[in-house]
Amino acid sequence: MIELQEGVIPEIEVHKPYALVAITKHGVAMARDLQQKFPQVDLYYMAKFEQGDEQDRGIQLFTGTVRLLLPALFKQYKGLILIISLGAVVRMIAPILVDKKTDPAVVVVDDKGENVISVLSGHLGGANALTHEVAEAMQARAIITTASDVQKTIPVDLFGARFGWRWDAEDKLTPVSASVVNEEHVAIIQETGEKNWWMHDTPMPPSIVVYPSIQQAIEVQPQAALIITDRLLTESESVLLENGVVYRPKSIVLGMGCNRGTSLEEIEAVIDETLQELQLSKKSVKALCTISIKQDEVCFQQITNKYGWEFITYTPEQLNEMPLPNPSETVFKFTGAYGVSEPAAMRYAKTTDLLLPKKKSGNATISVARLTF
Template sequence: MIKLQEGVIPEVEVKKPYALVAITKHGVQKARQMQRDFPHVDVYYMDKFQHGDEQTRGIQLFKGTVRLLLPALFKQYKGLILIISLGAVVRMIAPILIDKKTDPAVLVIDDKAEHVISVLSGHIGGANALTHEVANAIGAKPIITTASDVQKTIPVDLFGARFGWIWESDEKLTPVSASVVNEEHVAIVQENGETNWWMHDTPIPSTLKQYETIQQALEAKPNAALIITDRILDIEEEAILQNGVIYRPKSIVLGMGCNRGTSLEEIEAVIDETLAELKLSKKSVKALVTIDLKKDEQSFLDVTNRYGWEFVTYTPAQLNEMPLPNPSETVFKYTGAYGVSEPAAMRYANHQELVLQKKKSGNVTISVAKLHFS
């Protein structure tokens, strides 16, 4: 709990590049949803709206006026996203403004999340690009009031943010951004994820060249690279990362079942072991899915909250609608479904292909599917 006092700069825990702050009931609901839809934010809201899962989800509660919180956030974050009225925000940030070269981006979202407004540091601070990404992520209208917008290209640190993509590492964000802005040869390799990432009304610049494979990109010797994949790269492919950034699209579905009361540690160990065997990134997991009998399984609730994954359950009838490679009479006897992990993964992915069929490990059963993107 952050207790705010006049004249005291509060200590905050910074994990993500942007801070998302809400001070109303509806704003808090939107902030909690945005934490999943736009996973680049640390969420802050007033303690009186707490749900009880804030510590697990990494949400920071504060007590007192938000005006006393903003100076700390202003100094430590690349941008602030405030679900607060525009007038109130203007009054609160006015005393802490320094210079357009150093001030962070500031965005305002209305209480119904219908509009996202770029308020401060639109160009240098990246508020205009951030406004577009946040608006796309939450289905709102972006409001940009600067006379001229930024160069119409890819904002490297926000690439795919509206889809929930996250980078593997921020180590090369700055030099790769420089290559993009300076119109150098930048290779783009996309193995999965949403394909409608170009958001401008102009053609993609000729300096941004798309390649089918990482090997083809390496052979072209680009100055920088943007790689969109849920795979762990092979050693030979890692050369592309000398000046490259990997983006992890949300493409992996974990179908799971477990014995009642299975520990979080065992659940997570099976997930980690399975993804390592498949050479898939944990950062690309979108959802954990199971039977509705497990909707209150604490370890499933904890692991999905910890990583911001969707947690979806299906009825036995819904699971039985899926064609099963490994139906089980024993499972049917206890659950009313002929399978859990396999049909749940297939149903969520909306197709019948499995990357991994049912694997039993201790108290846990796991299957893996991937989402298809057009």
């Protein structure tokens, strides 16, 4: 709990590049939803709106006026997304402004979530690009008031953010951004994930080229690369990472079952081992799905809260609608469904193909499917 007091700089925990702040009931609801869609944010809101899951979700609560929180956020974040009225934000940030080269991006969202407004550091600080990405994630209107908006390209550190994509490592964000801005040859390779990532009303610049495979991109020796995949790259493919960034779309679905009382540690170990076997990134997991009688299973609640995954349950009737490669009379006897992990993964992913059929490991079973886009 952050207790804000006049003249005292609050201690905050910085984990992500952007801070998201809400101070009203409606604002908190929107912010909690946006945190799931836009994982690059640390979320702060007033303690009176506490819902009980804040620690699991990494949400920081505060008491006192938000004005006393902003100076600490200003110094430590690349950008602030504030679900606060524009007039109030202007008054609160005015005393702490330094200059456009050092001030963070500031974006304001109205309390109905209809407008996302670029307020400060539009170009140099990236507020205009951040505004577009947040607006896309919220299905809101982006409002840019600068005379010329030159961000008609890909903001490397925000690429796919509105879909929940996450980059693997940040060490190449700056040099790859420089390649994009300087119109060097930049290769894009997309193996999975949402396809409608180009959001401008102008064509992509000729310096940015989409290649159908990593191998073809390697052959042309681009000066930078953006790779969108849920796979772990092989050693030979990693040559593109000399000046490249890997983005992890939310494309992997876990179907799981477990014995009652299975520990978080065991469930996470099964997931980690399985993803490693399949050479898939944990950052690409979107949902964990199971049968409805497991909706109160503590280990499933803990693991999905820990990583911000969706936790989806289906009734036995819904699971039995799926064609099962390995139906089990034993499972049916105890649950009313002929399978749990396989049909749960298939139903969510809307596919009958599994990357991994049912695998039993200790107290758990797991199946893996990939979403199609």
